[in-house]
Amino acid sequence: MTKFSEEQWIDWVDQLSQNDFVVIDDFLDKQLFESIRTYFLDRLEMDGFSDAAIGALNHKQLEKSIRGDKIYWLERKNDLEMESFFQLSDELIQQLNQLCYLSLSGCEFHLAHYPIGAFYKKHIDQFKGRSNRLISVIIYLNVGWKPGDGGELKIFKENGGELLVEPLAGRCVMFKSDTVPHEVMKTQVNRYSLTGWLLYQPSTLGYLLG
Incomplete structure (x- = not known):
């Protein structure tokens, strides 16, 4: 599966390498966007989402003063309707490995729903003692x-500056999981996203922080 040209991949990887993040508009084509969004809304209607926690392993806890989203973890073998997306994530891993020599070998993704009024305070995605999350998506x-x-x-x-990224349909943001602090601003509408990490090695620790 090849969705983008080599020149596009090189440009995005260059931005990621130089800035530690890259913003890509229209990363999903219309058909894939609609299929993922439909699957998201179906899971939401089935009440398949759970409150997201902070911390890892035995330190996991719910803390609404820090984050208020609800998540649904995806599993490739079970969420078959998401296979086209997982094929795209395979291509992403392949390109980053070829161009950046990252040795990525897996991924973990979840659907994230921020209800009205929800937010996620400033944080970094990589845990202390767990360094296999390399790229956030x-x-x-x-x-x-x-x-x-x-x-x-x-x-x-x-450099101390800030960038505010609007959550536009089909837009993708990638950044280095261990170096880029970020936060989700309080939402006034229901906010939907597909969020995850590209891993140095597949996670064997279970689903920790979303």
Whole structure:
């Protein structure tokens, strides 16, 4: 499966290498976007989402003052409707391995629902003592987002600056999991995304922090 040209991949990887993050619009084509969004809404209607926690392993806890999203963990062998997305994630891993020599060998993804009023305070995705998360990936599934709706991703740059990323439909944000502090601003509408990590090795620790 080859969705993008070699030149596109090189440009995105260059941005990721230089800035520690990259924003890609229209990462999902219309058909894939609609299929993922439909699957998301089906799982939401079936009440398949759980409150997201913070911390890892025995330190996991619910803390609404830090994050208020609900998540549904995806498993490739069970969530067969998501296979086209997993094929795209395979291509992403292959390209990053070829261009960056990252030795990525797996991924973990979940669907994330931020209800009205939810947010996620400033944090870094990589845990102490768990270094297999290398690249964070967020793909937005909102339709008709407009200024004032909230739910933007705030990226804290190394030079002290900040970047506010609007959660536009089909937009993908990738960043280094261990070096990029970020937060999700309070949302005024239901906010949907597909979020996960590209791993140095497949996770054997179970699903920790979403």
